Amino acid sequence: MLNYIWGGLIISSLLFAVVSDVGDLTRDAYRNGQPLPVEVAFPEGYDADRRSVPVSIRIDPGTFREFYGVEAAPSEPFSGVLRQSQEGVVLRFDGGSDLPDPLSTIQVVSQSRDEELQGSLVDFAPLTGVGGSASAGLVFEEVRFVKMNAISQAALDFAETAAEISLGLIGVLALFLGLLKIAEDAGVIYALVRLVRPVLKPLFPGIPDDHPALGMIALNMAANVFGLGNAATPFGIKAMEELQTLNPSEDTATDDMVMLLAINTASVQLVPPVLLLALMGLQINQLIFAIIITTSLSLVIAITAAKLYSRLPGARASNPLLHPPIPATASGPPAPSSEGEG
Numbered sequence: 001m002l003n004y005i006w007g008g009l010i011i012s013s014l015l016f017a018v019v020s021d022v023g024d025l026t027r028d029a030y031r032n033g034q035p036l037p038v039e040v041a042f043p044e045g046y047d048a049d050r051r052s053v054p055v056s057i058r059i060d061p062g063t064f065r066e067f068y069g070v071e072a073a074p075s076e077p078f079s080g081v082l083r084q085s086q087e088g089v090v091l092r093f094d095g096g097s098d099l100p101d102p103l104s105t106i107q108v109v110s111q112s113r114d115e116e117l118q119g120s121l122v123d124f125a126p127l128t129g130v131g132g133s134a135s136a137g138l139v140f141e142e143v144r145f146v147k148m149n150a151i152s153q154a155a156l157d158f159a160e161t162a163a164e165i166s167l168g169l170i171g172v173l174a175l176f177l178g179l180l181k182i183a184e185d186a187g188v189i190y191a192l193v194r195l196v197r198p199v200l201k202p203l204f205p206g207i208p209d210d211h212p213a214l215g216m217i218a219l220n221m222a223a224n225v226f227g228l229g230n231a232a233t234p235f236g237i238k239a240m241e242e243l244q245t246l247n248p249s250e251d252t253a254t255d256d257m258v259m260l261l262a263i264n265t266a267s268v269q270l271v272p273p274v275l276l277l278a279l280m281g282l283q284i285n286q287l288i289f290a291i292i293i294t295t296s297l298s299l300v301i302a303i304t305a306a307k308l309y310s311r312l313p314g315a316r317a318s319n320p321l322l323h324p325p326i327p328a329t330a331s332g333p334p335a336p337s338s339e340g341e342g
Contacts, residue, residue: 017147025144029068030102032144035122035137037063040082040091042132053082057091064100072100082121091138092118102143109143190215203263203303204256206246206321213242217260224267236264249320255310262306266298 024030041056057080061073078097083090093099095116099107107117119140190210196218197209207213216239223232243257253261269291309315316322 013151014148017145017151020147021145024146027069030106030140030143031067032142033139034067035139036067036119038091038136038138040121040124040134040136041077042082042134046132046134048084051084053084055080055082055091057093068102070101074100074103089121089124090118091121092116105146106140106143109141109146203259206254206256207243208246211242211246213239213246213256216242220260221263221267224264225270232264232267236260247320248324252318252320252325254321255306255315255319258309259303259306262302263299266302267295268292268299269295 037060039058039060041058042053043056044054046053056077058077059074061075064073065071078093078099080091080093080097083092093107093116097117099117103117107115117140119138122137122139124136125134190212194210196214200214200217201207201209204214204217216235220232220235220239223235239260240257243254243260247254247257310319
């Protein structure tokens with residue numbers, strides 16, 4: 001079901017991007033190829049022999065609104081650099097300029113190596129001398145299919161992120177699963193089962209008393225409580241594998257598996273996660289009590305919801321422990337009788 005949801009979201013986003021980009025092209029939202037009137041001032045004077053000349057760029061707000069058909073317009077001049085070469089004259093805005101839309105969108109497409117908005121000047125006839133200025137038209141690089149390009153780039157970026165996360169978890173999974181195997185062979189898991197049985201047994205009534213799944217669940221919950229998310233993942237996977245050994249169905253979760261998933265989704269946090277500590281440092285002290293209260297309430301709600309769900313008629317009818325699946329039997333014509341006819 002989750003695959004269908006993701007597929008629907010992807011198709012919906014692509015349709016939205018196509019409709020939005022076609023609308024932009026139809027009304028020529030970015031005025032491709034049309035010069036935007038600008039006024040360029042030279043605080044240090046203009047020199048035709050210099051490759052780079054510092055400039056101040058002013059765009060009339062009324063002209064900008066009429067040109068792009070938008071409400072927001074720049075009110076203050078921008079600083080920039082005039083680049084002169086045999087190919088022509090390029091006007092480059094300084095990085096960090098607060099550009100209104102659609103200039104901010106054009107910047108992403110027409111950015112230079114330094115990620116600055118730039119465009120070519122036409123009808124450029126400067127006045128020499130200190131404080132000189134010039135009126136010209138500024139033509140940016142053509143902009144098309146902005147939404148489609150953004151979605152494609154986001155898909156590639158998140159695919160790369162997913163691969164990095166997966167590779168990074170290999171070492172963590174190998175380490176903690178190896179430690180689990182050592183603990184199981186040494187009898188630590190079974191000792192932990194006897195210790196946590198009175199607490200976890202009411203939450204997981206379908207697990208036998210001495211089953212190692214209780215120990216894996218305890219380790220998983222302890223890792224979550226102490227903010228060790230990377231350690232909780234292999235413990236949770238191992239706990240689910242142990243619960244599956246008690247499940248007669250291969251494609252339907254038991255109530256105990258649903259409860260474990262609910263607890264993991266809303267696990268109580270007594271110690272903030274390591275990643276949050278790395279990001280916030282000592283400022284995390286201001287959030288400790290809020291984290292404890294919030295996660296404790298979410299854990300109570302998750303356990304209550306899982307218990308109530310297991311009592312619903314539909315959930316009880318699909319519970320594989322209450323209604324085990326009927327094993328498939330070979331069908332065919334009845335075997336001939338070996339007894340002689342009388």
